[in-house]
Amino acid sequence: NAGVTQTPKFRVLKTGQSMTLLCAQDMNHEYMYWYRQDPGMGLRLIHYSVGEGTTAKGEVPDGYNVSRLKKQNFLLGLESAAPSQTSVYFCASSQSQGSREQFFGPGTRLTVL
């Protein structure tokens, strides 16, 4: 039981390049989330999904796209990376009912030059 996994762990991009971050969970959770964490800012929600095939915008969605083609996977895409997207990205998942305790992946550290 791996919980929530993220790939890659680290990535350096040049401005304008694109990339996809992959999140996978094996807990059969309905809800999945992408956050970014910047110093002194806590976690800010980028996009989230309440089920396979559905996605919605969070607090800071601009410059990102997501897809949830399979229940266990949630992909975060950057079409044209900008230095402002330098951050640590966390994926999380939770049940749809009850406490909705969130389970987090280990994070992806992204640097955009």
Place this chain on the structure above:
Amino acid sequence: SQQGEEDPQALSIQEGENATMNCSYKTSINNLQWYRQNSGRGLVHLILIRSNEREKHSGRLRVTLDTSKKSSSLLITASRAADTASYFCATDPGSYGQNFVFGPGTRLSVLP
């Protein structure tokens, strides 16, 4: 906009002392949760307190909730060096389409 706000931003104590962190929020909640983040790692859930509860215990953790003041506190008793981490509160509005809001966190250092 951030709803949960932790106080203090940073806290340094000696091993064996108690550590208290506070969280304030702005709107109604279904529950409030505390998470811990070790350096370079993801967040780990510590404890949840529901809006109709006033106090909750889990091991060396004690959480209180005052919905009239929209505030919560996390007390770690008899702290250990391994408790060194950042601690975040997260408010859950409990409504479909409304998501958790995390505060900026309190960075706790426990010195041996």
